Amino acid sequence: MEQIQNVTVLNHPLIKTNLAVLRDKNSDCELFNLALKRISYALFYEASKYLPTETIKVQTPIIDTENEVIKKDIDVIIAPVLRAGLVFSDIAQWLLPFSHVHHLGMYRNEETLEPIWYYNKMKGKFKNLDKTYVFILDPMLATGNSGYDAVHNFVKQGIDEKNIVFISLICAPEGIKKLTGAYKNLKIITAQVDLKLNERGYIVPGLGDAGDRIFNTL
Ligand code: URA
Numbered sequence: 001m002e003q004i005q006n007v008t009v010l011n012h013p014l015i016k017t018n019l020a021v022l023r024d025k026n027s028d029c030e031l032f033n034l035a036l037k038r039i040s041y042a043l044f045y046e047a048s049k050y051l052p053t054e055t056i057k058v059q060t061p062i063i064d065t066e067n068e069v070i071k072k073d074i075d076v077i078i079a080p081v082l083r084a085g086l087v088f089s090d091i092a093q094w095l096l097p098f099s100h101v102h103h104l105g106m107y108r109n110e111e112t113l114e115p116i117w118y119y120n121k122m123k124g125k126f127k128n129l130d131k132t133y134v135f136i137l138d139p140m141l142a143t144g145n146s147g148y149d150a151v152h153n154f155v156k157q158g159i160d161e162k163n164i165v166f167i168s169l170i171c172a173p174e175g176i177k178k179l180t181g182a183y184k185n186l187k188i189i190t191a192q193v194d195l196k197l198n199e200r201g202y203i204v205p206g207l208g209d210a211g212d213r214i215f216n217t218l
Contacts, residue, residue: 007188029216040091047165047189077134084211085137113201115146134164139210141171144178161185172203
C-alpha cells in the first residue's frame with residue numbers, strides 16, 4: 001500500500017490481477033462486475049478503517065473479555081454517485097448494515113465535462129454533524145468535477161471533510177489534484193492512479209466507460 005498525504009493506493013497482487021481483467025476490452029459484463037466486486041471489498045475495508053471504535057465486553061465460551069467495535073452513536077452515510085457508484089453500494093451496505101444510503105445523481109455534459117445534477121434528496125437529513133462519516137463511491141475519478149460537487153454537497157451541510165472518504169477504483173492525476181487542492185483533509189482510497197486524461201476526459205489507460213461496462217449498455 002502506498003500513501004501520499006491523504007491518498008491511499010492499494011498495492012496488492014490480487015488487486016492488480018483483477019484490474020487487468022477490468023482493463024481488458026474483451027472482458028464481458030459478468031466478468032467485469034465480478035472483478036470489480038472483488039476489488040470493492042479491499043477498497044471498503046481500507047476506507048472504513050478510519051471509523052471510530054469503542055470497547056465492549058464480550059463473553060467467549062472460554063472467558064469474559066473486551067473487544068473493539070465500531071461506535072454505535074455515529075451516522076455512516078454511503079453516497080454512490082449514480083450510476084457507476086452503485087457497483088460499490090451493495091457491498092458497502094452489507095459491510096456496514098447500520099449505514100444510510102444517499103444517492104447522488106449526476107451525469108457528465110460530454111462537451112463541458114461538467115456534472116449535471118438530476119437527483120439529490122439529502123437536504124436537512126444530518127442530525128449529528130460531528131459524528132457523521134461519509135463514504136462517496138465513484139469508480140472513476142477523472143476530471144474531479146463531479147467528485148468535487150459530491151464532496152461539496154456534504155461539506156456545505158457542515159460535515160467535516162476529514163470525516164469524508166472518496167472511494168474510487170481508478171484515479172487520474174487531474175482528479176486527485178482537483179480534490180486534494182480543494183479539500184486538504186479529504187481522504188481518497190483507490191486501487192490505481194493512472195497516467196492522464198484524454199481529450200474526451202477519459203482516463204488513460206483506464207477501462208473505458210465504467211457505467212456502460214457495469215450495466216452492459218455499450
Ligand atoms: N468515467 C468513466 O467511466 N471512465 C473514464 O475514463 C472517465 C470517466
